[in-house]
Amino acid sequence: MNIRIEESTYGILIRALCKIGSVSQALELSKYMVEEGFSADQKICSLMLAAMCNHMDDNNGEVLGFLEDLKLLGFEPRMVDYFNLIRVLVNKGKGVDALGVLKQMKLNGLTPDIMCYNLILSGLIFERDFSRADKVFDELLLLGLIPDIHTYNLYINCSCMQNKIDDGIKMLGSMEELGCAPRLSTYVTILKALCEAGELDRVREVMNRMRKKGVNLDSESYEIMIHGFINNCDIYEACSLLNETLDDDYFLHPTSLDRIICRLCKMGLSFDAIAFVNEVGFKAYRSCNTRHQ
Structure with missing residues (x-):
């Protein structure tokens, strides 16, 4: 039809493709746009990278390779772009790759903030890569980050x-x-x-x-402590903590009480178990009535 598509039209189409998750097609359209003599729009490239991160499973693509393709178009990632990239890599269990992105940030003259370092640390610790995690922590301190x-x-x-x-x-x-x-x-x-x-x-x-x-302590942390004392055979401390939770009107899962009773019985302390049930039962009844009132 001898109609030359304008730059704004490309932008509309690329945004629409990103919105529906067709990021690979958006990239192909961006390449064609550059071939037609238009320069890569930084905001649109940033949008495509964000869409790639959000639809990574749908596209089955490699986000790092996608970033390199965008760079070939003239894209210069900003802090927010690197942060999104690090976030998605950490969420996918690729802490070491995320660390590589952090290094690329610094090579490009950008100083990562504490949020970026927190993401990297969480990823490396999840992968139990403790030596790298220790180095990352030392590095953020050397950079003067708080x-x-x-x-x-x-x-x-x-x-x-x-x-x-x-x-x-x-x-x-x-x-x-x-x-x-x-x-x-x-x-x-x-x-x-x-x-x-x-x-x-x-x-x-x-x-x-x-x-x-x-x-x-809250209900969840009380549960952790009670089970910790039970596992280490300090049953009376576990009983004391459970009583404390009821005094403070916390709700605990019934398994905590069951485990204490079972452990007392296994230790041959059946009478203590009965006394404990009577005491705790009264407190639980009183606590339940208080909540309903």
Whole structure:
């Protein structure tokens, strides 16, 4: 028809293809657009990369290769583009590839922020690549980035997964000195690791530390602690914690009570088990009535 398609028309078509998830076709149209003498629109390229990240399973494509194709068109990724790319790679369990994207960012003169580093750390820790995770943490400190609560939680989790619980506990003190108060999730990571290591005295120390800081356990963390004490045969501490939850009107899963009763019976403490059932049963009934009122 001898009609030359305008640049704006290409933009409309490419956006429409991205919207319906046909990102590979959007890329082919972008290549044809460049061949026709138009320059690659940075916003449209960014849109295609974001669409590729969002429809990665539908397209069965390799997102890193897609980025390289966009670069050949003249695309210069921005911080948000790299962040989306890192996010999708981490979610797909490709932490090492995400680390490669982080390095590419720096080569292109962009300084990753703490959110990018948190994503990388979570990906590497999930893959149990602890040596790289430690280096990434050191690197963000050298760059002068200020860790946030998520960074500290990731570091403590990484330490505990490596059975370096002392390093995690030391980090608690460092956090407080730097003005970042540990949250319940921070303490629970350490408490769980101590329970798994059978260090119940230290569990009590950390719990006392929490109370002094005004950090109280919730239902989920109470469950973790109760099962931790049961597994380490400290049944009376588990009973004490369960009583504490009922006093504070928390709801616990019935399996916690069942496990305590079974353990008492196996230890030949049937009378203690009956007394415990009577005491807990009354508190649970009272707690239930209070909630209904």
